Amino acid sequence: MTTSVERFDEKARREFGKVGHTTVHEGELLRHPVYTRFLHWTAAISFFLALLSGLAIYSPWMFNWLTPLFGGGAMTRLLHPWFGLMFVIAYFFQFLNWLSRMIWTGSDSEWMRQLKDYVKGTHKLEPEYVGFFNGGQKLQFWEIIIGSGILLITGLCMWFPELFGRLAVAIGYVLHDISALIMLFGIWIHIYLSTVGQPGTLQSMTRGVVTRSWAWTHHPAWYRETTGRDPREDHQRAVERQTERRRVAEAWRSDRDSAARESERGPTDKS
Amino acid sequence: MATLRTLEIKSISGHPGTVPGRGAVRGLEIAKLVDVTTCIGCKACEVACVEWNDHPFRETSFDNSYQTMATTEWNYYNLIKFNEHQLEDGGLKWLMRKDQCMHCEDPGCLRACPADGAIVQYTNGIVDFNQDNCIGCQYCVSGCPFDIPKFNPTTKKVYKCTLCSDRVGQGLEPACIKACPTGCLHFGTKDDMKALAETRAAQLRNDSLFPLPNAGVYDPQSIGGTHVLYVLHDITRPELYGGLPANPQIALSYTIWKYLAKPAMLVIALLSLLGVFFHYIFTGPKLPQPEPPAREEEL
Numbered sequence: 001m002t003t004s005v006e007r008f009d010e011k012a013r014r015e016f017g018k019v020g021h022t023t024v025h026e027g028e029l030l031r032h033p034v035y036t037r038f039l040h041w042t043a044a045i046s047f048f049l050a051l052l053s054g055l056a057i058y059s060p061w062m063f064n065w066l067t068p069l070f071g072g073g074a075m076t077r078l079l080h081p082w083f084g085l086m087f088v089i090a091y092f093f094q095f096l097n098w099l100s101r102m103i104w105t106g107s108d109s110e111w112m113r114q115l116k117d118y119v120k121g122t123h124k125l126e127p128e129y130v131g132f133f134n135g136g137q138k139l140q141f142w143e144i145i146i147g148s149g150i151l152l153i154t155g156l157c158m159w160f161p162e163l164f165g166r167l168a169v170a171i172g173y174v175l176h177d178i179s180a181l182i183m184l185f186g187i188w189i190h191i192y193l194s195t196v197g198q199p200g201t202l203q204s205m206t207r208g209v210v211t212r213s214w215a216w217t218h219h220p221a222w223y224r225e226t227t228g229r230d231p232r233e234d235h236q237r238a239v240e241r242q243t244e245r246r247r248v249a250e251a252w253r254s255d256r257d258s259a260a261r262e263s264e265r266g267p268t269d270k271s
Numbered sequence: 272m273a274t275l276r277t278l279e280i281k282s283i284s285g286h287p288g289t290v291p292g293r294g295a296v297r298g299l300e301i302a303k304l305v306d307v308t309t310c311i312g313c314k315a316c317e318v319a320c321v322e323w324n325d326h327p328f329r330e331t332s333f334d335n336s337y338q339t340m341a342t343t344e345w346n347y348y349n350l351i352k353f354n355e356h357q358l359e360d361g362g363l364k365w366l367m368r369k370d371q372c373m374h375c376e377d378p379g380c381l382r383a384c385p386a387d388g389a390i391v392q393y394t395n396g397i398v399d400f401n402q403d404n405c406i407g408c409q410y411c412v413s414g415c416p417f418d419i420p421k422f423n424p425t426t427k428k429v430y431k432c433t434l435c436s437d438r439v440g441q442g443l444e445p446a447c448i449k450a451c452p453t454g455c456l457h458f459g460t461k462d463d464m465k466a467l468a469e470t471r472a473a474q475l476r477n478d479s480l481f482p483l484p485n486a487g488v489y490d491p492q493s494i495g496g497t498h499v500l501y502v503l504h505d506i507t508r509p510e511l512y513g514g515l516p517a518n519p520q521i522a523l524s525y526t527i528w529k530y531l532a533k534p535a536m537l538v539i540a541l542l543s544l545l546g547v548f549f550h551y552i553f554t555g556p557k558l559p560q561p562e563p564p565a566r567e568e569e570l
Contacts, residue, residue, distance in 0.1 A: 057385050057406070057408065058385070058536070059532065059533050059536060060385055060386065060387050062533065073387075073404065073406040074405070074407055074428075076406065077406040077407055077408045078407070078427065119550070119554075120554065121554040121555075121557055124557075124560050124562075125560055158408070158409075158410075161412055161413055162422075166412065166413040166522075167413075167522070169410070169413035170413050170414075170523075170524045170525065171522075173410070173413075173524050173525075173528075174524045174528045177535075177536075181540075182539075184539060184540050185540070185542070185543040186543070188540075188543040188544045188546075188547050189543060189546075189547055191547075192547035192548075193547075196551060196556060197550070197551065197556055197557065198556060198557045199558060199559075200558075211559060213559035213560060213561070214559040217557075217558075218557075218559075235560055238560075238561050239560075239561045242564075246564075
């Protein structure tokens, strides 16, 4: 089972790698191959289409103005389930793609216990046990998996009420809303942390690469895994290099300044 | 509705029921009264409905019953439900009930509907669908305790009995009323119809030859009453009449959740959005290390 999923994922990554490619410059690491990026943005686009069309149906009192985007109320209703289906399909493949990386481990539980420090930004570097994904990312991943499962089932009930009956629609409607609201809650955190909250993250889903310093800062165990080097040591070395550079730069600057002062003094001595 | 008192009937010869319109007081709310005890299952009301609403002929179905089809349809608002009920003593009772929209005082379809202006309730009690605004989500179908709204898969709109709002607005009675040959169907103000129904029920209960001790009026208070009233032989068992619910209810998702939904969404979306915004303001970005050294003292 696992092996056939892995074989499928490898083949998909290979095939997508033929169409697109990822350039990894010096000092950078490959984080997300073309296949992952394709799935991510397909899911992202369909998520927002489903969100906007869904909000218009969910609360027309506030979001009726969104319906013209999709061609009116009836068209919004017609398209919404298809957007949802697109999201579920894209995320299903992402599920297969990421399953092995998303397995919950003891270090994720440990990470969750340290969540307060993460939010407050107490430590400049993430704990050394944080791998490809941290506990928060895994939590959101599994929330989306469970949430989209509920959205799919209840959505089908509402899509084909004649097959599933009145009660399924009446219950499904509430569960559909709640699942969507939890995902809505999560999406802002996801967008924030992957853009302005943690600069250097967005390019992992666009160009597919991150800098080495990004990797040892946010995902030290993954850094160790891909480069075979010690993340703390490399960070320490970078700090030393920075200190050294600053020392050299300051020395150079003071040399230049004293040289300038001398050259200013020179002519006055002559006259 | 005739407005001239000169045309108000005082008594009718050979009439099986009470005299409609006796002592009538005109009010705002209207109602249709179906006295199932005098229905003969002629289906004139079905035909009149199809005719007035200009619906095309549609295929009927046969299921060992006299019933035209299983349920009302998007282009068949009015259906007499036939039920052969076996009595305890081995006798048979043929129960017929004209099924159509009940025009509830608290309409489940309207509560469930998310489309602006697709369902309206008039002050006279008529609940009407406005197909121009219908988005075809069919929530109303699951909101209705009587299984009345029906989806048209071609136009992707939902349809149901309008209580002939177009006729009533012009001072006419609904088409089905006009067609009824037995006086089973009545139309007037809700108070009048209620009074008439109660009179008829009392008449049935106190009949000297064939008293029906359980005869009563169906006007379910669980949904605030309806604007279609039934006089039933046995008010304790309305399910016998083609599945009329004894205690019709609207699902809690359309009552409680509907009111919770909007504030819940605002709270959840804003909590998270404001949360990340102020997180940035308070702690700022988490930069790859080592970051450029800070020049100023942190505040």
